[in-house]
Amino acid sequence: MSHTIDDKLNLLARVRRIRGQVEGIERALESEAGCSKVMHLIAGVRGAVTGLMAEVVEDHVRTHLVDGEKFPGALDAAATEQLLAVVRTYLK
Secondary structure: OOOOOOHHHHHHHHHHHHHHHHHHHEEEEHOOOHHHHHHHHHHHHHHHHHHHHHHHHHHHHHHHHHHOOOOOOOHHHHHHHHHHHHHHHHHO
């Protein structure tokens, strides 16, 4: 998946934060917190997971969709950025 230790550590840190957020939802439900609080916590998790997905998709597009060494003329930086902008917008 990730191609450098820094990417891996960043993604793992994001996943651990998401785990903490999910545990927060669990605690809120166990303590019978109000619906509004629980919905806000769920929305936060959804946003965090969406952000994680966007980062993984971006890494995949930049790393695997076009092999610049095998097909140097096929790599179009502007088209890549346009695609990633659309994906980021969709995932919001």
